[in-house]
Amino acid sequence: MPTKTDKAIVDSLVRNEIGYITSVPCKQLAGVIELVEANESIFHIPSNKEDEGMGLCAGAYLGGTRSAIIMQNTALGVAINSLVTLIQFYHIPLPMLISYRGEVGEKVACQVEMAIHTKPLLKQLNIPYYHFYNSDQVATLDGILQHSQMCKKPVAILTDASFWSSAS
Amino acid sequence: MIRYDILKEIVPILKDRLVVCNIGSPSQELYQLFDQPSNFYMLGTMGLCSSIGLGLAQVQDQTVIAIDGDGSVLTNLATLSTIANNPADNFILLIIDNGSYGSTGDQPTYAGMATSLTEVALACGCKNVVECSAKETSTELAKAISSEQMTIIISKCQPGNVDVSVIDEDPVYIANRFSNCIKELRS
Numbered sequence: 264m265p266t267k268t269d270k271a272i273v274d275s276l277v278r279n280e281i282g283y284i285t286s287v288p289c290k291q292l293a294g295v296i297e298l299v300e301a302n303e304s305i306f307h308i309p310s311n312k313e314d315e316g317m318g319l320c321a322g323a324y325l326g327g328t329r330s331a332i333i334m335q336n337t338a339l340g341v342a343i344n345s346l347v348t349l350i351q352f353y354h355i356p357l358p359m360l361i362s363y364r365g366e367v368g369e370k371v372a373c374q375v376e377m378a379i380h381t382k383p384l385l386k387q388l389n390i391p392y393y394h395f396y397n398s399d400q401v402a403t404l405d406g407i408l409q410h411s412q413m414c415k416k417p418v419a420i421l422t423d424a425s426f427w428s429s430a431s
Numbered sequence: 432m433i434r435y436d437i438l439k440e441i442v443p444i445l446k447d448r449l450v451v452c453n454i455g456s457p458s459q460e461l462y463q464l465f466d467q468p469s470n471f472y473m474l475g476t477m478g479l480c481s482s483i484g485l486g487l488a489q490v491q492d493q494t495v496i497a498i499d500g501d502g503s504v505l506t507n508l509a510t511l512s513t514i515a516n517n518p519a520d521n522f523i524l525l526i527i528d529n530g531s532y533g534s535t536g537d538q539p540t541y542a543g544m545a546t547s548l549t550e551v552a553l554a555c556g557c558k559n560v561v562e563c564s565a566k567e568t569s570t571e572l573a574k575a576i577s578s579e580q581m582t583i584i585i586s587k588c589q590p591g592n593v594d595v596s597v598i599d600e601d602p603v604y605i606a607n608r609f610s611n612c613i614k615e616l617r618s
């Protein structure tokens with residue numbers, strides 16, 4: 264069942280005219296993905312891999328529709344080339360709603376291995392990131408989405424286990 | 432026939448159409464043969480031509496022709512399942528299958544060996560999958576456009592590139608020119 268927080272996230276995406284979303288699933292993002300799929304103003308297309316998803320998002324944006332990707336932080340390694348040579352090179356705005364696995368509260372040890380590299384990688388790639396650890400921070404999502412469109416850059420919204428456990 | 436010969440033959444069909452062209456030699460050859468604002472050249476990012484084309488076809492009504500290669504489709508093979516399950520009738524994927532990684536020195540690809548991209552596309556659930564010879568490509572492409580049904584064309588040709596220079600256009604210029612072109616078509 265989607266929570267109020269899931270709904271607040273999707274409402275913000277709709278308010279900011281994100282009309283095309285691709286997703287690679289994560290348990291934490293299941294409620295958001297369910298609402299995105301059900302929302303009539305969003306074209307939702309699941310992708311098999313995050314770099315494929317970035318291609319889809321780039322195409323939609325070139326066609327005049329704002330796009331976004333829903334993914335796990337573990338996929339950052341898969342997507343680096345696409346982020347740099349497609350999204351950044353052609354100045355395509357791309358909000359990345361990321362499940363920040365491997366932070367405090369994580370139950371799967373292997374997820375921590377990639378969590379350790381998540382912020383350093385984003386920093387190295389000059390991708391602005393916003394760490395959400397409390398559900399109240401959803402209120403800042405509108406501003407982040409506007410920022411991405413304004414500067415035509417990818418931005419990362421890192422939602423960790425504390426964020427999701429504080430969700431209502 | 433090599434890729435360049437196919438591109439040369441389909442230029443009249445590509446005119447005023449939205450074209451997404453694969454990285455390396457395909458884009459460089461098309462750029463030299465027939466540049467137009469509605470051509471989107473990939474300057475990097477191996478494998479994503481079909482994905483960019485599909486995303487573009489899904490948000491607007493104009494026909495989109497993605498000119499991809501066998502090596503590139505193999506890199507992003509799951510794209511064929513995404514395409515099959517999210518059909519857009521204004522989308523044509525033209526895979527120029529020369530069994531070769533043309534831009535990197537013509538090393539053979541598996542598509543020229545035991546793997547059939549036609550059968551992979553069919554197994555992924557794609558409808559309207561057409562395998563043709565290089566010579567038949569322009570006819571099949573014209574047919575696909577007028578059918579108004581999503582079509583995957585696998586055009587079998589010989590490996591080889593012509594000597595063309597790299598595209599020295601700015602990526603943001605290519606993207607803006609392309610997007611503006613779509614905006615004009617929309618209004």
Ligand SMILES: [Mg+2]
Binds near residue numbers: 500501502528531533
């Ligand atoms: Mg090839």
